Amino acid sequence: MGIRQGGFQRKSKASDEIPSSSMADIAFLLLIFFMVTTVFQEDKDRPIDWAQAEATKKIDEKKKDILNIWVERDGSVWMNDRLFAMEEITPVIAPMYAASDRRMLISIRADREVAYLQIDQLQKQLVAAGVVRVVFATELERRMTRERR
């Protein structure tokens, strides 16, 4: 047959391997893409001195269900990087709490020197908004630091 003797038996000179040298570039591209696009937290930390407690426990709750309310030493209240007046908290929190399917947890992050009156007012605002699950965010205190005091 003419076919067997013809050009069909000629070997192709093109490489049949997938070029693997750019695989690393693809991997790094993915790595850098996800590093850049990942957002961890919506609100920035406010400058406060944390209260310390020995009984500090980790909160087993999804990050998106936790709302941080910051109370600074001067008594100003911050939520999601915005300053709020104390009376504004109930009307702001109530719809957020309803939207979260009543799963929202409030993390009160107050400066250790803030007067308790502020915290009490904040609690009353939260109760009026229907929120019941609250965490007083604290740093874990070791017995060593307590004894030094």
Place this chain on the structure above:
Amino acid sequence: MAVLNNKKSKVNDEIPSASMADIAFLLLIFFLVTTVFPKDSGLAIVLPEEAEIVEVSQKNILHIIIQPTGIVDLKRGESTQVQQVRPSDIESIWRQAVAENPLLIAAVKTHPDASYKFMIDVLDALHLAGAIRVSLQLFEG
């Protein structure tokens, strides 16, 4: 001699790049697995529902009054006797008191001018002692 020097090496002089991807993925997976995000931590409490007023017999209440100076006054139920303690003493006091009366409720009354940290110290001691029935109030009068 000259013959020897002219001989070309047959060893490939390129760094093998096929395994670079594996190294990159190894690093990626290593950091994915070892990254620990700081978890929120604190003292969890449950606030009362609005308009939820529960009448409690005075004999089941341990009044813990926090003064602006950080001194804690203890008042048991109906008695007018006031005992001054440090926040760190409350843990053992609570354990003892709750063993005598399992229905005991801690009423933490903080003076409006007292620092938040004093209230946290008391709440911390109560949490350490395993107290669940805690009421946070503002001290009036």
